[in-house]
Amino acid sequence: MDITPDSGLEEFRSEVVEFLDTAPTPEILEAGRKTTSVFAPFEQVMAWHRILHTRGWSAPDWPEEYGGPGWSVEQRYIFATEYQKRGLPPLLPNGLKMVGPLLMELGSPEQKDRYLPGILSGEDYWTQGYSEPAAGSDLASLSCSAVADGDDYILNGSKIWTTYAHHANRMFMLVRTSNEGPKQAGITFLLLDRMDYPGMEVRPIIGLDGAPEQCEVFFTDVRVPQSGRVGAENDGWAVSKQLLKHERGGGAQSPMLRHRLDVVREAAAQTPSAFGGFLADDAAFQRDLGELEAEVSSLEHFEKLAISGHPMVKDRAYPSLNKILSTELTQRISTLMTDVVGLDALPDQRDALSVGSDTEPLGDDLSLIAMPYYLNSRATTIYAGTNEVQRDLIARTQRP
């Protein structure tokens, strides 16, 4: 992939820069500065999604036939880099990176027509209902049941850790449709076109960082149409594995990680060191920053290979490798961020962190986000399949 200044892409870059410098509203920029998770503040990120959609740029990775802009891999990388450089809120992944691509591959023509436009435009937000209290890593143990009744299923049971379910208007989920045979053989993949079915209840969970990002969802005799099923009944395990491939390997994380490192470096240049001068001059800080920069560069190289479709990343180990590298780097960068901010990371600033708040933050933007970002990023090695389990999966791909 060639994106050097003489690769003929400078005109494209200028067009992207011009748009990204002018289109976001002050609230969207504020949401970007206050994003401490993969999930940006809901209202503002969806407003930004809709603005990008009117420009035709909400889904850079989607094929043109489904509304993607038809960019080359180089153009997509330039867009991602310029986007992250400005600290803009990342669009929410569940629709664009997970259920959207899945429907393109496995959805019926009616499901594609019905659901893809709302994902592309940002009218809909989909929450992911996979995990249950006793079915996380061992997902095949899930027990939320769907019993066929006429054209419907009747759902009973619960889901947990469903991110932003309290904002969602749609849900994709796994349900148990049979208890016969191996546990993987009785699972079905289902799309719910509403979150307000009678008998459905969403309860937010307050996370370590004090924010209600995840939820529990309870189902008591909830009647939903069978037309939401993707693939055959009891074939949901294969469908869900296809979706997990997008969840773990989808998109480039390195531009965002590089942006975070740039912010840390700039802050260290202004932060007095206990030994005189500034933190940026401190040898231990330079070593930590240098190591992280080198590792982000290697992840970047790896991701460029991936989005160019290099055969190496077609290996079954790739999504797991990508997940481990990007999430562990996220955590280490968040630690360096708190090192730079020091004691200023300690005050609880939840009021100042909400977008539009008139509570003045104590200290600068970095002081405001360092601790919530650090706490939130503890979860990166847990969700989308824990890193321990990813290591097991990689080991299994190496068996003769």
Ligand SMILES: Cc1cc2nc3c(=O)[nH]c(=O)nc-3n(C[C@H](O)[C@H](O)[C@H](O)COP(=O)(O)OP(=O)(O)OC[C@H]3O[C@@H](n4cnc5c(N)ncnc54)[C@H](O)[C@@H]3O)c2cc1C
């Ligand atoms: C912030 C956050 C957001 C999430 N968002 C969603 C969401 O939107 N939708 C959704 O459906 N789920 C979501 N999840 C759930 C997430 O996918 C599960 O938490 C995850 O799969 C781990 O399951 P568990 O929590 O039950 O842990 P467990 O499976 O109980 O694991 C506990 C520990 O045991 C280890 N372990 C378990 N099995 C093995 C093994 N075979 N080999 C080695 N080690 C093992 C694990 O690595 C872990 O360290 C989210 C979780 C978090 C924390």
